[in-house]
Amino acid sequence: MTAPFDFAPLLAPGTPAPAAKWNGFPKYNFVGGHNDADNVPVEALVEAATTVLRREGPTLATYGLNSGPLGYRPLREFLSKKLKGHAGIECTPDEILITSGSLQGLDLVNTLLLGKGDTILIEKETYGGALTRLAKFGVNIVGIPLDDDGMRMDALKSTLAELKARGVTPKYIYTIPTVQNPTGSIMPVERRKEMIALAREYKTMIFEDECYSDLVWSGKRPPSIHSLAGGEGVIFVGSFSKSIAPALRVGYIVAKWGILARILGLKQDAGSGALEQMVLAEFCTRHFANHVPKLNKTLSHKLQVLREALAEQFGTAAEFGDPPGGIYLWVKLPDNVDTLKLFQAAQAAGVALNPGPEWSTDKAYARSRLRLCFANPDPATIKKGVEVLADVCRREFGVPLRSSNVEKR
């Protein structure tokens, strides 16, 4: 009975390659949305779990607890208040759907709207995971360039006009307006209003991804596009991954009931994990407002450590800004550096990074760019990792010529 069975002839066409065995995290981990381990509020989570389980534990016996398929109601009630104060969003708890991470939100919205051959608009530099997901739908991905204030409205307008001339209505404009991934920009309110007007004019929707919007050092951010549009024609996704802990896998979609009901009709998973929702609701109601500024203090410090390390190790060879929030820095290296090749060489040296072409619709433009996430490694590891990266880069591409003011040849 135990002779090997060859399942290959049974695979569906186009099945992706098998996953590699996991060998632990890289030594210098500058990828992924990992967060600062010391800021996981362990004792408060223990307290929240104890309280909520003693109060409502038996409801775990029913799918959806006693809250129905939108998710644990006290968490939606917390979000309804938090989103009003934070992002200006006026929504009831019944206009919020809890998802298994904001990734499930992306999948649900894409499934709702996208068919093969459809067109979507997206920031030219954007979240790599959004691009890989869109590729699976076989859609036409049109990148809109950014400046320091986020997506450029002149470029959006001309692209929409060109598409209209060809009879194409894009399914949506995907934007990360508040701490853009990877550039870190925050779109000013006027530009947000322009985007809404353009979306209306061209009868397309806006898909607003706010996964990083809690991580703004100043604590201040413009109202969300969803709020400025009164919720009409905008689907908003958010997450607790960046503000509390990514392993929890809790995100949410905010939309008017008409469209949320459609999304809910596609969510056939019998609910997202209830214990996480219960513990988050209990924790956030009491501690979210105090927790986030503390986390931001750590993150903004780590950003400065990364920036100083890059300046020290790469000198003028690395160009980067000083983002007002987030967990990543978008870095430009000299034109001769191919970050896809750098990625391979760095990996062998224990340094993980996101090569620019995976984070952009314009592979040539992003060729010598890379994204470095700074939230997870401690400051000493950040410094050492950048030193190792500079060594690898010098060996492979001859830059930086000087590190720590010492010539390296």
Added chain:
Amino acid sequence: MTAPFDFAPLLAPGTPAPAAKWNGFPKYNFVGGHNDADNVPVEALVEAATTVLRREGPTLATYGLNSGPLGYRPLREFLSKKLKGHAGIECTPDEILITSGSLQGLDLVNTLLLGKGDTILIEKETYGGALTRLAKFGVNIVGIPLDDDGMRMDALKSTLAELKARGVTPKYIYTIPTVQNPTGSIMPVERRKEMIALAREYKTMIFEDECYSDLVWSGKRPPSIHSLAGGEGVIFVGSFSKSIAPALRVGYIVAKWGILARILGLKQDAGSGALEQMVLAEFCTRHFANHVPKLNKTLSHKLQVLREALAEQFGTAAEFGDPPGGIYLWVKLPDNVDTLKLFQAAQAAGVALNPGPEWSTDKAYARSRLRLCFANPDPATIKKGVEVLADVCRREFGVPLRSSNVEKR
């Protein structure tokens, strides 16, 4: 900015209908995999959450904790031992993938193997959720009849031969051999071996769903098909929904690494909820072996309450067996009863049930059958619910003529 936006022109073709607003659970809830609320081990879960968070809470800052994409390693270690003792499965923790409920397991396996027009074999009476999922893939669903020992091997053999004559290799044989849903049968070991031999002969896989296998009153069950096949050509899914709590949404896939690596390549959700996995691992390692017999005692009692209530209220009009485990009873009413219509009328009276045609590939055969889940309602609610159901059935279909030995006209 707040004029309503008409998103209808942007929807993908074939989008399912919007979900209805949730109005709470029905008064007499005989549907779904809900469980017994009093058996949720609240204090032990509090203790498990406290212990595991204090020990490993900071690892929540990284996707996949420190365990990688297969899921929390201590949970996979627990499962590896539990499955060996319980189901005879020899597998390492790296041949187990933790999923967001076994439903995600179904989705992943279907995505791996199924394309439009493919053929799959399934028990003629089966899990309704599997049927609705398969319908979305546009596959040819061939039902194989059951008897008291589960799927009939003579029927399986002749169907495989007929398909082969037409050049068709089914992608898999889907089976729930241990506490079949909805019939409750347990397939004997010899029949399991026959199925493996037939699958091998016809070069198809077996998809073994064991979601209910912990709920066997005697605590004894035959080795799993996966174990009898040495894991070759078999994908196994299981769940903690029925043994601990459904709202947790934790299931698992067991398969040889070659095929599990393919499945893992499709799991693009950045991991399943970590807190649930951590708490389950901590709880199960200490308490699973004692918890399950206690739960089974409650469930087997509720089953007898349901059987007695049906006998009292429906008399000879209701036919049903005495399943050796599970959370549901498969009931045959007189031929003139259309359970799709009964479902509607019962719903209006506060009674939720699964109409047979939704739980079978043969709608005519299942027309007067229904599935009643008994795990969630308390004994008094079971009794009252069956009484209300009998009243509704009598009003709509003229049966049962007698209830509690009193003639009703």
